[in-house]
Each structure stands twice: as structure tokens, then as C-alpha cells.
Amino acid sequence: MNTMENELELATRFEHERPRLIGIASRILGASGPLGAEDAVQEAWFRLARTAEPEIESLPAWLTTVVSRICLDALRSQARRDSLAEQLADRLDEAIPGPEEQAQLDDSLSVALLVVLDTLSPAERVAFVLHDLFGAPFEDVAAATGRTSAAARQLASRARRRVRGQAPMVTTEADDDAGDATARAPRDVVLAFMEASKGGDLATLVKLLDPEVVMTSDDAAAAMGSPALKLGRDEVSGFFNGKAKAARFAMLGGEPGLVWQYRGVVQVAFTFQLRGGVIHAVRLIGDREELDRLTA
Incomplete structure (x- = not known):
């Protein structure tokens, strides 16, 4: 050439x-x-x-x-x-x-x-x-x-x-309808999020999310089809609505989260960051080294 x-x-x-x-x-x-x-x-x-x-x-x-x-x-x-x-x-x-x-x-x-x-x-x-x-x-x-x-x-x-x-925290009527979210333990919030996601309960998903929630995926998770970035309640709740049917609850690095497994091996981990009793950051992790560290 x-x-x-x-x-x-x-x-x-x-x-x-x-x-x-x-x-x-x-x-x-x-x-x-x-x-x-x-x-x-x-x-x-x-x-x-x-x-x-x-x-x-x-x-x-x-x-x-x-x-x-x-x-x-x-x-x-x-x-x-x-x-x-x-x-x-x-x-x-x-x-x-x-x-x-x-x-x-x-x-x-x-x-x-x-x-x-x-x-x-x-x-x-x-x-x-x-x-x-x-x-x-x-x-x-x-x-x-x-x-x-x-x-x-x-x-x-x-x-x-x-x-x-x-990141700004905004209180809305939907938050008020959710009750005293700040009193809920992170484990309870993540479990409620998992059940709402599986059941297609969009209203509950919205109540559990910060208005400015950020969802990101690492390179490995994105390669499996996860979006690299979702911002705001509407995008994140829409992505999870009716999904995560195969996810299960797990403690990840000492914090409550979700995992998706294939043949008994964790393929993707979902970590959550909460503020004021609602989820304001979700991260999808597929990197093997980080997965092994989180699930050890």
C-alpha cells in the first residue's frame, strides 16, 4: 500500500x-x-x-x-x-x-x-x-x-x-405522595425499585427516582446493549419499566444492589446511590474485574 x-x-x-x-x-x-x-x-x-x-x-x-x-x-x-x-x-x-x-x-x-x-x-x-x-x-x-x-x-x-x-434535589408532588421516603432504608428502596421494575409499575418507579437521576453503563455493560447514559426520571424510569425480570437483590461492596446472572455467573451489576430516600444515581457494571471485587 x-x-x-x-x-x-x-x-x-x-x-x-x-x-x-x-x-x-x-x-x-x-x-x-x-x-x-x-x-x-x-x-x-x-x-x-x-x-x-x-x-x-x-x-x-x-x-x-x-x-x-x-x-x-x-x-x-x-x-x-x-x-x-x-x-x-x-x-x-x-x-x-x-x-x-x-x-x-x-x-x-x-x-x-x-x-x-x-x-x-x-x-x-x-x-x-x-x-x-x-x-x-x-x-x-x-x-x-x-x-x-x-x-x-x-x-x-x-x-x-x-x-x-x-446535583440539585427537587421536591415534587409525586415525592410527597410517596410518603416519608427519607425514612426508608436503602435496602428497602432498592427492593421496591426491583419489584416495580419487574412489575411494570411506572408510577412507583418515578416516585423512587430523583428528578435529576443519572444512569451510566461501563464499556462492558454497554457492549451487552445497555445505554451509555440516561438522565432524568422520565428516561431512567422508562428504561427500567417492565424490565429487570431476571435481576435479583445482592449486596455489592457492602451496599444494596441488583445483579443479573447467566448460568450462575454475575454478568451485570446494578449499583445505586441514594439521597433523601430516593435513587439519584444508577450504574450498570459489566467489567469482570470490578464485578469480582463487588461480589467477593
């Missing part, structure tokens, strides 16, 4: 990755970040074009790392970062994408999540976006942030706690 054919093949492979890379860059940088997502991805192409391709073992992983580092460097070099309280009103307006941006960002990404992501440190932001939203393994997170895998896990965990701690 001559040089021109090699360049054409490389460009074709890059264009195949472009939508995913734009999604990653959009979430790391935010709607009003120091660099545009398209610019970050284009810079990755320039770097790829200058790199000898035989040195790259996995092009998708290489591009993920390069785009993440470009975004991370842009965030770190940003000269001035006002406090969230001072810019919240402006950021809410700016975070609403236009028609073209919307196609790139994924319709399910809420303005609220963008605002919360803006409160994370650059490294936390990269870790959360790559691992929790795109299901990237911690090895890729480590490469993108320049940390060890263990440190990358800590970054993602810290980011996850901050995102969950700052």
Missing part, C-alpha cells in the same frame, strides 16, 4: 472516531470552555498525522488519550475561573446548545450536569467523563491524566461523589 493509500485509510479511520471524540471533548470542556470541542478533535488529527501509525497499538484508545490531554491542558491553562455562584445564570444560558451542537452533544445531556461538571477540577472532570459517561477503562483514564490506574480510580470516585453531592 503506497503512502497516499495509507493516509486515506488513516483519515477514514479517524473520521469514524470523530463523533465519539467530539462527545468526549464537549463534556470535558463544557459549553463555554477555553477551547471548542471541534478544535480539540482537529488538534488530535494534526498530532495523528505527524505520528508514525505503526507505533499506535489501538487507534481509538490513542485518540481518546490525546483528545483528553488536549482538553485537560486547555482547562489547566485557563487564566481565570470565576466561582460557580457568580456565573451560574450566564452559564445556564450559554450551556443550551444550538441545533448543530445538540447533535454532537447527545440529546440526553442536561444543562444541570454541564454546570455540575464545571465545578470539578480538570483531572476529575476528565476521569468522570471518560469512565462514568463513556465507560473507558481506568488504564485509559490514567493515560489521559498522567496518573497511575489507582490514582485514576480515586479521581473518578472523588468526582462521582462531588457530582452526586451537588
Whole structure:
């Protein structure tokens, strides 16, 4: 294959990755970040074009790392970062994408999540976006942030706690109808969620979910058909309504959760984070190493 054919093949492979890379860059940088997502991805192409391709073992992983580092460097070099309280009103307006941006960002990404992501440190932001939203393994997170895998896990965990701690909690009439949810033990909430899911009890599912609930799937779970991201009561309750018929209750890492097994082996674990007696985060895990750790 001559040089021109090699360049054409490389460009074709890059264009195949472009939508995913734009999604990653959009979430790391935010709607009003120091660099545009398209610019970050284009810079990755320039770097790829200058790199000898035989040195790259996995092009998708290489591009993920390069785009993440470009975004991370842009965030770190940003000269001035006002406090969230001072810019919240402006950021809410700016975070609403236009028609073209919307196609790139994924319709399910809420303005609220963008605002919360803006409160994370650059490294936390990269870790959360790559691992929790795109299901990237911690090895890729480590490469993108320049940390060890263990440190990358800590970054993602810290980011996850901050995102969950700052996500807005809204009280609605549906919450009031559910009774004193805050008095319910996490085990009871998860069991009620499982039964409502199996039975197609949409009304109960809605009452058990935070209005801003976030559901994510890791790469392995997504490969089995789970959506990478669902946001809000309507999307999450709609996904689980009438499903999870084969799920069973299990303690996962000391916390109540659900598992789906095949021939006696856990294939997917469902972990839940509660606040105020309702579920505000659901994570679907298919990664074998993490499953073994959770079910040990």
C-alpha cells in the first residue's frame, strides 16, 4: 500500500472516531470552555498525522488519550475561573446548545450536569467523563491524566461523589405522595425499585427516582446493549419499566444492589446511590474485574 493509500485509510479511520471524540471533548470542556470541542478533535488529527501509525497499538484508545490531554491542558491553562455562584445564570444560558451542537452533544445531556461538571477540577472532570459517561477503562483514564490506574480510580470516585453531592434535589408532588421516603432504608428502596421494575409499575418507579437521576453503563455493560447514559426520571424510569425480570437483590461492596446472572455467573451489576430516600444515581457494571471485587 503506497503512502497516499495509507493516509486515506488513516483519515477514514479517524473520521469514524470523530463523533465519539467530539462527545468526549464537549463534556470535558463544557459549553463555554477555553477551547471548542471541534478544535480539540482537529488538534488530535494534526498530532495523528505527524505520528508514525505503526507505533499506535489501538487507534481509538490513542485518540481518546490525546483528545483528553488536549482538553485537560486547555482547562489547566485557563487564566481565570470565576466561582460557580457568580456565573451560574450566564452559564445556564450559554450551556443550551444550538441545533448543530445538540447533535454532537447527545440529546440526553442536561444543562444541570454541564454546570455540575464545571465545578470539578480538570483531572476529575476528565476521569468522570471518560469512565462514568463513556465507560473507558481506568488504564485509559490514567493515560489521559498522567496518573497511575489507582490514582485514576480515586479521581473518578472523588468526582462521582462531588457530582452526586451537588446535583440539585427537587421536591415534587409525586415525592410527597410517596410518603416519608427519607425514612426508608436503602435496602428497602432498592427492593421496591426491583419489584416495580419487574412489575411494570411506572408510577412507583418515578416516585423512587430523583428528578435529576443519572444512569451510566461501563464499556462492558454497554457492549451487552445497555445505554451509555440516561438522565432524568422520565428516561431512567422508562428504561427500567417492565424490565429487570431476571435481576435479583445482592449486596455489592457492602451496599444494596441488583445483579443479573447467566448460568450462575454475575454478568451485570446494578449499583445505586441514594439521597433523601430516593435513587439519584444508577450504574450498570459489566467489567469482570470490578464485578469480582463487588461480589467477593
